[in-house]
Amino acid sequence: MSETKKTDTVAEAAVPKQASAPEERDVLLKVEGLTKHFPIKKGILQRQVGAVKAVDGIDFEVRKGETLGVVGESGCGKSTMGRVITRLQDPTGGRITFEGRDITRLSTGQMRPLRRDIQMIFQDPYGSLNPRHTIGSIVSAPFRLQGVEPEGGVKKEVQRLLELVGLSPEHYNRYPHEFSGGQRQRIGIARALALKPKLVVADEPVSALDVSIQAQVVNLMDDLQQELGLTYVIIAHDLSVVRHVSDRIAVMYLGKIVELADRTSLYESPMHPYTKALMSAVPVPDTKRRGQKNERILLRGDVPSPIAPPSGCRFHTRCWKATQICKTTEPQLVELKPGQRVACHHPENFADQAPQDTVLLSAAKKASELVPDAADGSAEEASVAEKAPVTEKKPEPEKASDAEKKPVAEKASEPEKASEAEEVTLAEEVAAEEAAAAEEAGEKTGPGAKTSTGKPSTGKPSTGKAAPEAAEPAEPAEEPAAPAAEADAPAEEPEAAAEETDRQAGTDSQESTDK
Amino acid sequence: MTELSKTGAAVGEPTSGRQAPEAFLEVRDLKVHFPTDDGVVKSVDGLSFSLEKGRTLAIVGESGSGKSVTSQAIMGLHRLGTRGKNVRMSGEIWLDGQELVSASPDEVRKLRGREMAMIFQDPLSAMHPYYKVGDQIVEAYRVHHKVSKKVARARAIEMLDRVGIPEPAKRVDGYPHEFSGGMRQRAMIAMALVNNPELLIADEPTTALDVTVQAQILDLIRDLQKEFGSAVIMITHDLGVVAEIADDVLVMYGGRCVERGSAGEVFEQPQHPYTWGLLGSMPRIDRETSERLIPVKGSPPSLINVPSGCAFHPRCPYADVPKGNVTRTVRPELEQVSTGHWSACHLSAEDRERIWTEEIAPKL
Numbered sequence: 001m002s003e004t005k006k007t008d009t010v011a012e013a014a015v016p017k018q019a020s021a022p023e024e025r026d027v028l029l030k031v032e033g034l035t036k037h038f039p040i041k042k043g044i045l046q047r048q049v050g051a052v053k054a055v056d057g058i059d060f061e062v063r064k065g066e067t068l069g070v071v072g073e074s075g076c077g078k079s080t081m082g083r084v085i086t087r088l089q090d091p092t093g094g095r096i097t098f099e100g101r102d103i104t105r106l107s108t109g110q111m112r113p114l115r116r117d118i119q120m121i122f123q124d125p126y127g128s129l130n131p132r133h134t135i136g137s138i139v140s141a142p143f144r145l146q147g148v149e150p151e152g153g154v155k156k157e158v159q160r161l162l163e164l165v166g167l168s169p170e171h172y173n174r175y176p177h178e179f180s181g182g183q184r185q186r187i188g189i190a191r192a193l194a195l196k197p198k199l200v201v202a203d204e205p206v207s208a209l210d211v212s213i214q215a216q217v218v219n220l221m222d223d224l225q226q227e228l229g230l231t232y233v234i235i236a237h238d239l240s241v242v243r244h245v246s247d248r249i250a251v252m253y254l255g256k257i258v259e260l261a262d263r264t265s266l267y268e269s270p271m272h273p274y275t276k277a278l279m280s281a282v283p284v285p286d287t288k289r290r291g292q293k294n295e296r297i298l299l300r301g302d303v304p305s306p307i308a309p310p311s312g313c314r315f316h317t318r319c320w321k322a323t324q325i326c327k328t329t330e331p332q333l334v335e336l337k338p339g340q341r342v343a344c345h346h347p348e349n350f351a352d353q354a355p356q357d358t359v360l361l362s363a364a365k366k367a368s369e370l371v372p373d374a375a376d377g378s379a380e381e382a383s384v385a386e387k388a389p390v391t392e393k394k395p396e397p398e399k400a401s402d403a404e405k406k407p408v409a410e411k412a413s414e415p416e417k418a419s420e421a422e423e424v425t426l427a428e429e430v431a432a433e434e435a436a437a438a439e440e441a442g443e444k445t446g447p448g449a450k451t452s453t454g455k456p457s458t459g460k461p462s463t464g465k466a467a468p469e470a471a472e473p474a475e476p477a478e479e480p481a482a483p484a485a486e487a488d489a490p491a492e493e494p495e496a497a498a499e500e501t502d503r504q505a506g507t508d509s510q511e512s513t514d515k
Numbered sequence: 516m517t518e519l520s521k522t523g524a525a526v527g528e529p530t531s532g533r534q535a536p537e538a539f540l541e542v543r544d545l546k547v548h549f550p551t552d553d554g555v556v557k558s559v560d561g562l563s564f565s566l567e568k569g570r571t572l573a574i575v576g577e578s579g580s581g582k583s584v585t586s587q588a589i590m591g592l593h594r595l596g597t598r599g600k601n602v603r604m605s606g607e608i609w610l611d612g613q614e615l616v617s618a619s620p621d622e623v624r625k626l627r628g629r630e631m632a633m634i635f636q637d638p639l640s641a642m643h644p645y646y647k648v649g650d651q652i653v654e655a656y657r658v659h660h661k662v663s664k665k666v667a668r669a670r671a672i673e674m675l676d677r678v679g680i681p682e683p684a685k686r687v688d689g690y691p692h693e694f695s696g697g698m699r700q701r702a703m704i705a706m707a708l709v710n711n712p713e714l715l716i717a718d719e720p721t722t723a724l725d726v727t728v729q730a731q732i733l734d735l736i737r738d739l740q741k742e743f744g745s746a747v748i749m750i751t752h753d754l755g756v757v758a759e760i761a762d763d764v765l766v767m768y769g770g771r772c773v774e775r776g777s778a779g780e781v782f783e784q785p786q787h788p789y790t791w792g793l794l795g796s797m798p799r800i801d802r803e804t805s806e807r808l809i810p811v812k813g814s815p816p817s818l819i820n821v822p823s824g825c826a827f828h829p830r831c832p833y834a835d836v837p838k839g840n841v842t843r844t845v846r847p848e849l850e851q852v853s854t855g856h857w858s859a860c861h862l863s864a865e866d867r868e869r870i871w872t873e874e875i876a877p878k879l
Contacts, residue, residue, distance in 0.1 A: 073725040074696070180814045181578075210577040211752055215796030215810035222807065237725060240755075244798035244808065267800070281730040283755030284801045285794065287782045298734065299727045301681075302695045 028199055028231050029062040029085065034094035036077075036084050040307065053306050054080040056255035057094070059333065062199065067225065067232040069246030069263075071239055071278070075303050077255040078235045079123075082203045085233070086120050087111050098199070116146055119192040123204035125184035129176040135162070135187055136172040142194040161190040165220060182213035186220065193224065201233045206241060218245060239282050243267055248339075251275045254306055254314040257333060261340035271336060271347040273297075274315050313345065316361060321346045325357040535612045538565035539746055540589075540714055545606035545616075547581075547588050554819040558584040560770040561606075563849075566763075568713060571740065571747040573761035573778070575754065575793065577815045581770040582750045586716045589748075590633055591615060591623035610714060629659040632707035636719035638699035642691040648702050649675075649687030656709045674705040678735060697728035701735065708739060715740070716748045721756060733760055754797055758782055766790050769816050769826035772849060776856030786858035786867055788831045791875045802879070809878055825861060833870060837861040 037051035054077040062068050070078045083089045085096055087103060096104045103114060122128035129138055139158045143150060150157035159169035165186040176184055185205065192200055205221065206214040218241065224230060236242050242249060249266050251259040251274065259272040270276045277297040299318050304310055310317050316326035325345050333343040336350050345354040547559040559581040566572045574582045587593055589610070593602045608615040610630060615623055635641035642651060652671040653664060660667070668687065675683035678701040691699055700720060707715060717736060721729040737760060740747050749760060757764055758778060765775040766789065774787040785791055795809030813830040816822055824843040828834040834842045847859040860867065 073727060182814060210815070211754070212577060212792055212796045212811035213814065215798075215808035216812070218798070219807055219810060238798075239726065240798040240800045243800055278726060279800065281726040282800045283726075283729070283733070283753065283759045285754035285758045285782065285797055285799060286801060287758045287778045296730060298730060300731075302697055302728070 026063045027061045028064045028099060029233075030095075030097040031061065031085060032059050032095045032097075034058050034081070034084060034096065035092045036080050036089065037092045050307055053255050053309060055084060055091075056306075056309070058252075058255070058257045060250055060257060060260055062231060062233055064198075064231055065225075065229055066247040067234060067245055069242035069249040070233065070235045070252060071237060071242050071249060072252035073278075073303050074237065075254075075306065076252045077306065078237075078252050079203050081252070082120070082201045082233065082235045086118050086201050087114075088120070112146075116142075116148075116195045117198040119195070119197040119200050121185075121188050121192045121200060121202040121205045124208060125181050125188055126176075126208075128188055129184055131176050134173050134175055135167075135179075138176070138187060139191050139194060142191060146195060148195065158190075158194075161194060162187075164193070164224070165190045166216070180213075182209050182216060185209060185213075185217055189217070189220065189224070193228070193230075196228065197230070199231045199233070201235070203235045204237070205234065207236060207238060214241070221245065239278060251278065254303060254309050256314060256343065257341075258315065258344065259340070259342045260333065261337075261342075265337065265340045269349040271340060271342040271350050272315075272344045273319050273321050273346070273348060276348050313343070322361040323354070323357040324359045324361070325354045327361060535614075536565065536609050538609070539568045539611055541565040541607075541609040542585075542589070543607040543609075545585065545588060545608060546604065547584050547593065548603040549601060550603065551819075555603075556818045557770050557821060558818055559588065560821070562767075562770070562772055564765055564772065564775060566714075566746050566748065568746045569740070569744045570762045571749055571760055572763045572765060573749045573751060573757040574765045574767060575752060575757055576767035577752060579815050579818060580767040581818070582767055583718055585767075586633065586718055586748060586750055589615070589714075590627060590631060590716065591618075591620070594620055594623070625659075628655055628712070629710045630712055631714040631716065632710065632712040634700075634703055634707050634715070634717040634720045636722055638696070638703045638723075639691060641703060642699065642706075644691055647688050647690055648694065649689075652687075652702070652706045652709055655706050659710050670709060671705070674709050675702065677739075678702070678705045678708075679731070680705070696724055697731060700724060700728075700732055704732070704735065704739070708743070711743055712745060714746050714748070716750070718750045719752070720749070722751070722753070729756070736760065754782075754793060766793070769821050770818055771826065772857075772859065773827065774858045775849075776852075776858075780853065780856045784853075784856070785871065786852050786856070787827075787860050788833050788862070788870075789827050791871065792830075794879055795875065799879075809875075825859075833862060833866070836866055836870075837863070 034055055035053070035057055036055040037053050039048045040050040040052065041047065042049045056077070058081065060068070070081065072078050080089065084091045087096070087106070091104060094104070095102060098114065098118065103111070106114070133141075136155065136158055139161055140154045142148075143154050143157070155172070159172060162169050162171055167183060167186055167190070171179075176187070179187065185208070189205075192202075202221070206217050209217060221232070221234075222245065225232060232245070234242065234245055243263060246263055248260065248262050250257045251266070251272065253274050259266065259270065259275045261271075266275065267279065270279055277299050280296045281299070297320070301318060304314070304317055310327075311330075312328050313319070313322070313326040313331050316322040319326065323346065329345070331343040331345050331353070333341050335341045336347060336353075342350075345357065346352050542565070543563050545559055545562045546557070549556040549558060562581070562585060564572065574585065576582050584593075588604060589608055593604065604616055606616060610626065613622075613626070615626070642648065646654075649668060649671045652674060653667040656662070656667045656670050657664070662670075672683045672687050675687055680686050680698060680701055686694070686698075686702075691702070694702060700723075704720075715736075720736065721732050724732060733756065736747065736749075739745075747760075749756070751757060761778045763776065764778050764781040766773050766781070766787065768789050774781060774785065774790050781790065782794075785794060789811070792809070792811035796811060798808060811830055812832075816826055816829070822829050822843075824841070824845055825831070825834070825847050828842040831842070842861050845861070847861050849857045849859045852858050852864070858867075862870070
């Protein structure tokens with residue numbers, strides 16, 4: 001009786017725990033606020049003068065049995081992230097929890113038993129295998145190091161592994177140079193799987209391989225996941241590969257995760273502008289789509305240096321939607337839709353997070369000229385329409401942004417027939433002329449000169465662009481910190497401001513260039 | 516020039532005989548063999564194609580299929596210095612009415628850089644790390660033009676500006692290591708185009724770059740081609756890039772052409788099982804995620820012991836479809852499938868049609 005009661009209470013005690021626990025228990029690896037800075041030292045004393053902020057505060061978790069893909073341009077810190085979560089490099093800050101255990105500060109010795117559970121597949125199949133060791137000794141190394149004696153002996157187990165990854169067991173005594181790239185990558189995979197790990201971090205596992213071989217390795221990893229119940233973190237720059245293998249995908253930019261979502265949401269309705277730009281840049285093996293080039297967003301320039309990343313949102317220097325707030329306030333990674341976390345003030349395919357902020361930054365203006373995107377424009381309109389009821393208080397700024405996008409769309413549809421070469425040169429000319437005009441305005445104080453050179457050069461979009469240009473100097477004046485004021489007051493604001501600019505163009509633009 | 520490009524018959528079967536062809540670039544039965552201690556490496560073994568000005572030909576294939584060797588043969592790079600002793604070349608390469616295989620090294624040197632130029636895969640190793648980027652462009656210009664350094668420098672700045680490098684007047688004095696990957700590739704394109712060459716060979720120009728930068732570079736190449744009306748040979752293994760930029764496609768396998776035709780034909784009605792394999796093994800961003808990719812089994816063949824018969828037969832899932840042992844004994848020749856579309860395969864037209872429509876196309 002007492003015993004049953006005891007078990008009852010135990011069960012009772014256990015129930016609530018379990019109810020809340022499953023999610024927690026599903027999580028295999030949890031990363032909170034992870035940072036990795038590489039110090040830059042100078043001088044005789046080797047004083048630290050700065051740091052390469054390779055990974056700068058990222059949070060995510062990996063659930064059991066899933067594949068998390070990590071994408072981003074080179075230099076965005078994805079490989080460093082992979083090395084830090086496997087503790088091949090020590091994190092500067094943050095917390096890594098593996099199966100509920102904090103492994104952030106474990107020593108090498110303490111980490112060793114865990115190496116069984118966390119394995120890594122490296123990018124370069126040529127550099128990651130010791131050329132002086134036979135395949136047998138390479139693949140059996142994990143057993144030796146961990147002191148594991150598999151059933152039936154090490155050699156038999158290694159040969160089984162070689163077969164598992166599609167190699168012949170006779171390869172046991174061969175050396176790495178006798179194998180092709182794809183075969184070597186298989187050897188690397190066999191080694192990583194030797195101890196039946198729970199988590200495999202694969203850093204660009206297929207990027208060094210030919211397409212046909214790439215498909216073999218992708219399929220192999222897929223099969224092994226199903227057979228052995230593996231959890232993968234796959235780091236890659238190839239978006240089509242990542243899409244193929246991943247359940248959820250994290251998009252990184254300059255050491256931060258900008259978007260984290262399940263595969264379908266991310267590829268069908270990307271929210272972060274950077275994700276959208278990345279997607280649109282992927283070449284598609286379909287000649288029919290060639291006519292639809294215009295939907296491509298061309299990012300200008302390169303990723304900024306991680307030594308001194310841009311303030312606020314790190315993407316604002318290349319973003320065509322960037323406004324003042326992007327420069328000053330860093331957007332947090334928040335869950336906007338179930339399962340889709342985004343760090344952006346003005347996400348795509350969703351309500352604007354900072355609708356009161358309509359002043360485009362100069363980078364955005366330049367970029368918007370380079371986005372010859374009729375489809376995008378209409379999508380924008382759709383999203384604006386969708387937003388309208390949500391943000392009813394502030395319809396005016398919406399309109400402004402809408403209006404300023406339209407000319408871009410119009411402009412894009414017009415020269416569609418014309419060659420893209422012309423379009424680009426046109427945009428470049430415009431940019432060049434603007435720059436020249438800005439310089440001129442900076443040197444001379446004559447206000448008339450600026451308007452005459454600056455405005456007509458932009459041609460058609462000039463009317464649309466007048467609004468944001470006008471608003472730029474107007475905004476700081478009317479307290480950017482108090483968006484509530486926007487509710488009714490700015491009804492005529494943009495238009496009035498536009499007219500105002502026309503009158504006081506000289507002084508206004510003077511301010512903007514000074515800024 | 517424009518008339519030629521309008522005809523668009525860039526991939527006709529080359530005419531035989533040692534006379535200057537009408538096409539701007541014509542390669543006839545090109546063979547490039549390298550004798551080594553282990554045997555003769557037949558990198559290119561009987562390749563023919565032609566190309567008109569204003570058109571883009573993409574050469575596709577796995578590593579070791581002879582793509583790069585072909586381009587280097589056209590540029591005459593195999594015959595430089597001591598390397599010339601270790602290569603056996605035969606066949607004909609006609610560039611604008613001039614034969615290059617039999618031409619003297621001096622003649623080829625006059626053409627190299629001026630008539631034909633090349634963009635390499637890795638701009639960091641293709642540029643000299645000790646010299647300023649501008650000086651390297653100036654050198655390329657002054658080799659072919661008798662102009663002062665000042666004029667050449669102005670030209671270098673103009674070219675850097677044209678390829679979209681910001682502040683070209685400042686960057687002209689920069690060293691290659693001061694440029695980012697995309698910038699370096701732009702600088703190399705500027706260097707290649709400084710003499711307005713009529714043939715531009717781009718050997719995997721975007722493989723080392725991120726997708727965003729790749730898009731920029733492809734756009735740039737396309738724009739410049741329109742501007743200068745040059746013929747472009749794009750060597751790549753990325754079918755996405757091919758679909759984006761190419762007019763014509765040539766698929767290479769084991770040193771030979773296995774399929775060639777217009778980009779539309781090759782992507783919509785591919786004829787060779789190897790092309791099917793390439794298309795099937797590519798994960799695509801535009802389609803539903805199918806459960807699995809369809810890889811080509813096995814690995815690329817050794818170029819020393821190219822498999823007998825059809826070089827692709829050990830990897831071909833349909834090698835046993837044609838009757839007898841023909842795929843293992845007889846090397847298939849290029850046959851015209853439709854106008855301008857050629858394929859080298861023993862499968863009968865009906866079999867190909869059936870396999871493509873029933874087995875391959877639905878899975879892509």
